Amino acid sequence: MYVHFDGYPDSKLPLLLAAYQHRFAGDLEAMARHLIDEVHHGWDELGTDLLDGAPAALRRSLTGDQEYPSRQLTNVYNTDGTPPERELITQDSTDDLDWAYVLHPRGIEVIALRAYDRGSVVAWDTDPRGIIRADPGAWHPDSRAPIVPPRFMPHLSTTVPVTAPAPNRAARR
Secondary structure, three states: OOEOOOOOHHHHHHHHHHHHHHHOOOOHHHHHHHHHHOOOOOEEEOOHHHHOOOOHHHHHHHHOOOOOOOEEOOOOOOOOOOOOOOOOOOHHHOOOOOEEEEEEOOEEEEEEOOOOOOOEEEEOOOOOOOEEOOOHHHOOOOOOOOEEOOOOOOOOOOOOOOOOOOOOOOOOO
């Protein structure tokens, strides 16, 4: 299904991964119905409503506290006045598109259309907070997806005062 606004993987992939994991609770059929089957013409934009059900910290991490709804394309018409028909994107109709996402049971395939006709598959359990490269050349179909897992800082204990003496260490001989 066509999505008009910002289809780069560093923007769309976190939303799609988090939506699968939280809003749709791993139900790929429900996710496909929402994103594809129940859409009249296409999406103007995929929004933060896809993060419904996600933990607040994850939602903040992905959105920076900005909220915007998903919006379907409206005011779609043919220049000859005939009613518009729904047009699904297929391998043969990607001429002006840069990126494609294919939902598979094992993960989401990300295809850099200007470089490849297939793409890397990102497992559904991938942390959506990872650093995702949007460089088309990095998405070679036979290589790992260019995603760096997020790094988390350990929580510092507050039980030991900062001025506590260093522990004695045995001298080494």
